[in-house]
Amino acid sequence: MHRVCFTLQVRKDRMEEYAERHAAVWPDMLQALHDTGWHDYSLFLRDDGLLVGYLETPDLAAAQAGMARTDVNARWQAEMAEFFEDLDLPPDQGFWQLTEVFHLEDQLAALSTPPPAAAPAAHPTDTAQDQ
Template sequence: MQRVCFLLKVRKDRLEEYRERHAAVWPEMLRALTEAGWHNYSLFLREDGLLVGYLETEDFAAAQRAMAATEVNARWQAEMAEFFEALDGAAPDEAMKPLTEVFHLP
């Protein structure tokens, strides 16, 4: 199982709405993530907007491709893009660059 961690930056003026949106993620989006192989997926948000994402999957590139092929992901990414800083024209899920794991205690 591959463990993946990534960082994004949520705009400070949108933090509360970002939290609200993730308290009610669309059921079809949750289903798509699960079917695409995203497991144990968590998002952690710091008060300054730093967002840390963590997930486990067999193959992250394949899991990303599977999500990119869904219509619900396109809708979700379009709605969520306005919440983030420094995406440089990419959708949020395209801007996720995995961090390099340097230590793990199983």
């Protein structure tokens, strides 16, 4: 599963309404997100309008393409576009994706994985004929 984190900037004068809209997302939008591979999806809004999104998906491009094929997404993106600053694309395509530089579970798993077993060394008394 690929972890994705992104940012957008919500207009300060629209933050309250933006949060209200996301408190009751349309059921068909929720189902479309789930069905097209948007899992563990969360949005976080800072008091200056910085929006941080996080999701897990097998393939972000496929998840975006799947949503682009739905009517509900076209309606939702059209309504949400007015909430953002400096956005030339629909919000689900115009976000700034962040590069992951640390993930606790990955590093813990790497620590607990034993190194691959080395091939046994030949005994010093072995000769080419014995092998």
